[in-house]
Amino acid sequence: MKRRIITISRQNGSGGRYIGETLAKELGITCYDEKLMDMVAKESGFALDYVEEKGEKITGSLLFNIASSLTYANNVFSGNGMSLQDELYFVQNRVIKEIAEKESCVIVGRSADYILRDRDDCLNVFITADEKSKLERAVKYYNMTEKDAPAILKKNDKARYNHYKYYTDQEWGMASNYDLCLNSGLLGIEGCVKIIRSVFESI
Amino acid sequence: MKRRIITISRQNGSGGRYIGETLAKELGITCYDEKLMDMVAKESGFALDYVEEKGEKITGSLLFNIASSLTYANNVFSGNGMSLQDELYFVQNRVIKEIAEKESCVIVGRSADYILRDRDDCLNVFITADEKSKLERAVKYYNMTEKDAPAILKKNDKARYNHYKYYTDQEWGMASNYDLCLNSGLLGIEGCVKIIRSVFESI
Numbered sequence: 001m002k003r004r005i006i007t008i009s010r011q012n013g014s015g016g017r018y019i020g021e022t023l024a025k026e027l028g029i030t031c032y033d034e035k036l037m038d039m040v041a042k043e044s045g046f047a048l049d050y051v052e053e054k055g056e057k058i059t060g061s062l063l064f065n066i067a068s069s070l071t072y073a074n075n076v077f078s079g080n081g082m083s084l085q086d087e088l089y090f091v092q093n094r095v096i097k098e099i100a101e102k103e104s105c106v107i108v109g110r111s112a113d114y115i116l117r118d119r120d121d122c123l124n125v126f127i128t129a130d131e132k133s134k135l136e137r138a139v140k141y142y143n144m145t146e147k148d149a150p151a152i153l154k155k156n157d158k159a160r161y162n163h164y165k166y167y168t169d170q171e172w173g174m175a176s177n178y179d180l181c182l183n184s185g186l187l188g189i190e191g192c193v194k195i196i197r198s199v200f201e202s203i
Numbered sequence: 204m205k206r207r208i209i210t211i212s213r214q215n216g217s218g219g220r221y222i223g224e225t226l227a228k229e230l231g232i233t234c235y236d237e238k239l240m241d242m243v244a245k246e247s248g249f250a251l252d253y254v255e256e257k258g259e260k261i262t263g264s265l266l267f268n269i270a271s272s273l274t275y276a277n278n279v280f281s282g283n284g285m286s287l288q289d290e291l292y293f294v295q296n297r298v299i300k301e302i303a304e305k306e307s308c309v310i311v312g313r314s315a316d317y318i319l320r321d322r323d324d325c326l327n328v329f330i331t332a333d334e335k336s337k338l339e340r341a342v343k344y345y346n347m348t349e350k351d352a353p354a355i356l357k358k359n360d361k362a363r364y365n366h367y368k369y370y371t372d373q374e375w376g377m378a379s380n381y382d383l384c385l386n387s388g389l390l391g392i393e394g395c396v397k398i399i400r401s402v403f404e405s406i
Contacts, residue, residue: 011379123389128379173378176214176331181384186326186406195398203389 003123003203004104006196007112009172012156013134013142013149015184015192016127017108022193024106027200032099033108036092039099044091046084054085055092056109057159058166089167109160113177114168123200126173126181127192133185206326206406207307209399210315212375215359216337216345216352218387218395219330220311225396227309230403235302236311239295242302247294249287257288258295259312260362261369292370312363316380317371326403329376329384330395336388 006023010016017033024031032039040055041048082090096115099105100122107116113124129137131150138149157173164172175181180199182192209226213219220236227234235242243258244251285293299318302308303325310319316327332340334353341352360376367375378384383402385395 126378126384171374171377174374175329175376175378175381175384178378178384179386179389181329181378181381183382186382187402191402191405195402199390199394199398202394 002121003200004121005100005116005119006106006123006125006200007116008106008108008125008127009111009113009178010109010127011129011134011173012153012160013138014127014129015137015189019127019184019189019192019196020106020108022189023196026193026197027104027106029104029106031106031108032096036095036099036107036110039095040088040092043095044088046088046091050084051088051092054088056111056163057156058085058162059155059159111164111168114164114170123180123196123203124178125196126175126178128173128181128183129185130183205324206403207324208303208319208322209309209326209328209403210319211309211311211328211330212314212316212381213312213330214332214337214376215356215363216341217330217332218340218392222330222387222392222395222399223309223311225392226399229396229400230307230309232307232309234309234311235299239298239302239310239313242298243291243295246298247291249291249294253287254291254295257291259314259366260359261288261365262358262362314367314371317367317373326383326399326406327381328399329378329381331376331384331386332388333386 006020008016008020008023010019020033021031037048037051037055040046041051044051092110093115096107096110096112099107100116100119113122116122134153135146135149138144138153139146142149144152161172164170170177180196182195184192187195209223211219211223211226213222223236224234240251240254240258243249244254247254295313296318299310299313299315302310303319303322316325319325337356338349338352341347341356342349345352347355364375367373373380383399385398387395390398
């Protein structure tokens with residue numbers, strides 16, 4: 001079946017979000033990134049900050065998080081038998097499925113590759129970059145200092161890995177989960193856009 | 204620096220070896236796969252069967268293998284303080300480095316991406332495929348039965364993962380280890396050759 005949807009997962013600092021935005025603009029379709037978070041915030045009633053932070057990250061020990069969600073499920077965190085993070089995941093899940101049903105689009109992050117795994121019209125992409133390129137982007141675009149950036153980038157990727165592992169039982173960043181993985185440090189941002197677009201239009 | 208060498212790592216059944224051979228033919232360079240194993244067998248004195256089987260696979264428990272290599276290093280397995288598998292790895296390591304120094308080429312498997320990690324003229328590729336495509340290739344080209352193929356493919360990939368993990372301390376198949384990862388089930392064998400060639404010639 002012709003691919004209609006591109007999911008872009010990405011290492012922090014790899015430029016994956018920008019690649020998604022550029023690609024969507026070139027293809028004349030919507031890029032769901034900030035817009036997706038707005039929709040999830042509206043649908044769930046959670047603050048936008050919470051959605052941004054917890055929608056694809058689990059920080060701290062994975063075991064601790066699992067234990068917390070089991071222990072407190074029915075009392076402290078939520079009124080419907082789920083932890084707040086689980087509740088957020090399920091709303092996000094529903095919103096992503098509704099978007100995919102409705103229109104051709106680019107979806108950045110949020111485990112969309114996994115959430116849409118039963119569809120046969122998705123092209124799943126993962127963007128990596130070498131440490132040097134990620135560091136340069138982090139300092140230039142994300143307002144990080146050269147000193148702090150390596151630890152922050154690593155921590156963010158670890159939190160994304162934990163989130164993905166927890167909700168999908170798969171390894172975030174493992175090539176076999178995606179159709180196309182690209183090193184933007186070597187290929188360049190424009191190079192990545194060109195390759196993804198060419199693949200998207202040819203399959 | 205202009206890329207001169209393409210390393211191709213691949214899931215069993217993904218057609219990665221065939222992609223490497225086709226690519227090398229199109230580019231007019233040598234594909235080191237069986238030829239590499241011949242050279243390693245000759246250089247090491249090991250039987251070709253042993254080189255083929257143990258040069259990129261560790262079967263059984265990883266811990267057991269590590270324990271074996273530590274325990275028996277100086278007596279049972281080898282006369283030079285290494286297990287036979289370690290000795291094979293180091294010869295393979297040396298041969299791959301010599302080839303890379305000498306000529307532009309394609310190298311299939313054998314952790315070549317890691318062995319050549321200090322060079323800046325390698326394009327590192329990983330080929331995956333969906334289960335259905337791998338199964339079809341396994342039955343059609345590798346003489347496996349439809350019943351046995353899933354378990355054999357899984358076991359072979361696990362053995363490659365163990366070998367890579369043991370010698371590189373990295374995760375085999377993790378996108379961040381490669382420049383380009385492609386799903387040959389979706390993109391087709393010819394599609395993969397085309398994308399790799401286009402990237403190789405443009406960077």
